[in-house]
Amino acid sequence: MSLRTTALIAGVIGVLLLAVGLIAxxxxxxxDVTPSAxxxxxxxxxxxxxxxxxxxxxxxxxxxxxxxxxxxxxADAHAWLxxxxxxxxxxxxxxESLSTADVAIEEPQPTASPSASASPSEAASPSPSPSASAxxxxxxxxxxxxxxxxxxDHWRDERRGQDRxxxxxxxxxxxxxxxxxxxDGSPLTSVxxxxxxxxxxxxxTPLIWxxxxxxxxxIIALVLRFIDVRPAQAKGEEWIAKRQKVGEExxxxxxxxxxxxxxxxxxxxxxxxxEAVTSASAGSAPSAPSSPPAxxxxxxxxxxxxxxxGQERP
Amino acid sequence: MTTRxxxxxxxxxxxxxxxxxCVSDVPAPVTSAPPLEASGALLDEQSARIIDQTMxxxxxxxxxxxxxxxxxxxxxxxxxxxxVEYTLAAEEDGPAPTVxxxxxxxxYVSAAExxxxxxxxxxxxxxxxxxxxxxxxxxxxxxxxxxLRHWAHMIPGATLPAMPGATTGAAQLALDADAxxxxxxxxxxxxxxxxxxGPDSDLDATFAPDTYRERLFAARDTxxxxxxxxxxxxxxxxxxxxxxxxxxxxxxxxxxVFAPLTISSTFTxxxxxxxxxxxxxxxxxxxxxDTVKHRYLDYLVIYVPGxxxxxxxxxxVAAEHTLIKVSD
Numbered sequence: 001m002s003l004r005t006t007a008l009i010a011g012v013i014g015v016l017l018l019a020v021g022l023i024a025x026x027x028x029x030x031x032d033v034t035p036s037a038x039x040x041x042x043x044x045x046x047x048x049x050x051x052x053x054x055x056x057x058x059x060x061x062x063x064x065x066x067x068x069x070x071x072x073x074x075a076d077a078h079a080w081l082x083x084x085x086x087x088x089x090x091x092x093x094x095x096e097s098l099s100t101a102d103v104a105i106e107e108p109q110p111t112a113s114p115s116a117s118a119s120p121s122e123a124a125s126p127s128p129s130p131s132a133s134a135x136x137x138x139x140x141x142x143x144x145x146x147x148x149x150x151x152x153d154h155w156r157d158e159r160r161g162q163d164r165x166x167x168x169x170x171x172x173x174x175x176x177x178x179x180x181x182x183x184d185g186s187p188l189t190s191v192x193x194x195x196x197x198x199x200x201x202x203x204x205t206p207l208i209w210x211x212x213x214x215x216x217x218x219i220i221a222l223v224l225r226f227i228d229v230r231p232a233q234a235k236g237e238e239w240i241a242k243r244q245k246v247g248e249e250x251x252x253x254x255x256x257x258x259x260x261x262x263x264x265x266x267x268x269x270x271x272x273x274x275e276a277v278t279s280a281s282a283g284s285a286p287s288a289p290s291s292p293p294a295x296x297x298x299x300x301x302x303x304x305x306x307x308x309x310g311q312e313r314p
Numbered sequence: 315m316t317t318r319x320x321x322x323x324x325x326x327x328x329x330x331x332x333x334x335x336c337v338s339d340v341p342a343p344v345t346s347a348p349p350l351e352a353s354g355a356l357l358d359e360q361s362a363r364i365i366d367q368t369m370x371x372x373x374x375x376x377x378x379x380x381x382x383x384x385x386x387x388x389x390x391x392x393x394x395x396x397x398v399e400y401t402l403a404a405e406e407d408g409p410a411p412t413v414x415x416x417x418x419x420x421x422y423v424s425a426a427e428x429x430x431x432x433x434x435x436x437x438x439x440x441x442x443x444x445x446x447x448x449x450x451x452x453x454x455x456x457x458x459x460x461x462l463r464h465w466a467h468m469i470p471g472a473t474l475p476a477m478p479g480a481t482t483g484a485a486q487l488a489l490d491a492d493a494x495x496x497x498x499x500x501x502x503x504x505x506x507x508x509x510x511x512g513p514d515s516d517l518d519a520t521f522a523p524d525t526y527r528e529r530l531f532a533a534r535d536t537x538x539x540x541x542x543x544x545x546x547x548x549x550x551x552x553x554x555x556x557x558x559x560x561x562x563x564x565x566x567x568x569x570x571v572f573a574p575l576t577i578s579s580t581f582t583x584x585x586x587x588x589x590x591x592x593x594x595x596x597x598x599x600x601x602x603x604d605t606v607k608h609r610y611l612d613y614l615v616i617y618v619p620g621x622x623x624x625x626x627x628x629x630x631v632a633a634e635h636t637l638i639k640v641s642d
Binding site: 052075150154156173 | 336341349350351360429459
């Protein structure tokens with residue numbers, strides 16, 4: 001497999017990685033999410049377990065008008081809730097929604113009175129009356145203050161908001177129940193929780209960069225496949241060859257180091273002791289020198305000069 | 315084109331699959347509630363708010379000398395007692411209403427999760443001549459406010475037992491609770507019987523000495539002697555109000571019992587007309603002849619020691635004796 005083929009395969013892989021990385025980046029799940037739930041009662045209850053579950057997260061309540069958040073001991077909050085319509089925030093089943101449930105704490109039912117009578121009475125007889133009907137009365141009634149109707153001695157802490165109330169769950173003392181009330185009794189609209197979750201997306205950015213790198217490699221290989229680079233390659237080879245020939249044909253300029261080196265100027269002058277040469281020759285088998293001796297005792301006039309290239313010179 | 319769709323879908327699926335593993339699961343729900351940081355029924359801020367509102371309401375009524383202003387925070391016998399005091403104060407040189415200090419040196423709250431609940435306080439000393447005042451607030455149910463129901467000055471020399479702090483609160487004891495001996499109801503009834511029987515009763519040895527009963531017995535002796543001298547008689551009836559009695563556990567395992575008493579006395583002479591103290595005349599209903607009836611509304615705070623205090627006797631640590639009515 002050639003280098004070009006390998007680069008092309010890497011390019012295809014790079015495109016795939018880049019596509020996956022970009023799609024993942026575009027669809028990257030947010031760290032901060034706000035699961036919510038709709039409510040339709042004027043009172044929302046958050047029990048200590050749910051407050052402990054929320055931890056450092058914020059719990060938000062939306063409605064209209066004056067909203068009041070109160071905390072109390074669970075027993076006190078439950079006693080206050082008896083006979084009142086309320087919604088309890090029960091949990092977070094997924095990252096998008098919260099679960100709620102109706103709070104059903106009923107008042108003790110009074111026993112039926114044995115003195116009840118079915119006999120018609122004058123008071124029960126129909127008669128024309130200018131009094132308004134119950135529905136009209138309800139519509140015309142002044143807004144009531146839900147909290148002012150009863151004692152507030154059992155409430156430990158109180159926070160207020162207009163249309164919106166957001167509370168850090170950790171600010172509610174451990175073990176206490178949080179009760180959020182629409183002061184005028186109008187229903188709250190929603191409850192939500194600002195949650196910061198753990199998203200393991202550290203692999204997306206490296207994936208994109210690897211995809212870019214491999215794609216670029218593939219693109220280069222692909223481009224080179226369609227472009228004939230041989231003329232340029234030949235031109236380059238010629239240039240290299242030309243550079244290699246420099247100095248082979250030109251004579252060195254006289255007086256230059258190259259000329260002096262060519263003349264053998266730098267070679268040391270040595271004198272050989274004839275006796276030593278003889279003894280040395282006796283102790284060893286005669287042999288022809290592998291190269292002509294280049295010594296000063298060789299008469300340059302009688303011996304041909306040989307330059308470093310082995311060419312004879314006059 | 316048609317061949318690219320599956321490829322794109324595969325890439326998208328791969329990305330989605332990769333992303334699916336990115337998000338951690340929703341944390342598991344918390345199934346058990348964390349313990350309360352302060353399990354007492356009232357925190358310091360709550361009790362301070364109740365005391366402040368009570369004193370404000372009381373001050374408004376005192377300035378108007380009218381019990382109509384006693385609505386939310388003051389109720390029960392305090393309204394009756396304050397009404398009597400306003401009647402006496404309205405007279406020339408009449409005594410001022412009892413000073414109930416707003417500054418407290420101790421506040422005892424209940425740990426109960428049921429109603430009625432109580433809150434007791436011990437005030438600072440109102441003056442050099444008066445001992446601190448023990449006050450009791452009662453909350454009947456969650457929808458009604460804590461109301462000041464009774465007060466009583468401490469017996470000179472008496473000390474209140476250590477009580478659990480506001481963090482835990484004091485257990486609200488039933489009157490028949492056997493956690494203490496004697497049970498609160500037994501203590502109330504025994505002391506009432508002691509008051510009826512007098513100092514020679516065997517019950518006298520079962521309670522620590524206190525100046526309240528000493529003064530009561532002394533007044534009884536005086537009135538009995540005066541009636542005898544006039545060929546008349548002096549009769550006293552004592553009736554505890556168990557319905558309005560409460561008990562709170564002390565730190566040593568004992569109980570602090572709060573009990574109202576009604577004392578009615580009848581002073582009769584033969585062939586004569588009785589007279590009463592001029593200061594009590596504003597409370598007189600009817601025209602005196604040979605008989606005068608006095609009606610007192612008393613309040614006792616009895617400390618029943620814990621089982622560890624083997625040598626200690628139940629003791630009245632605070633008491634109030636207030637004349638509320640004189641009739642013929």
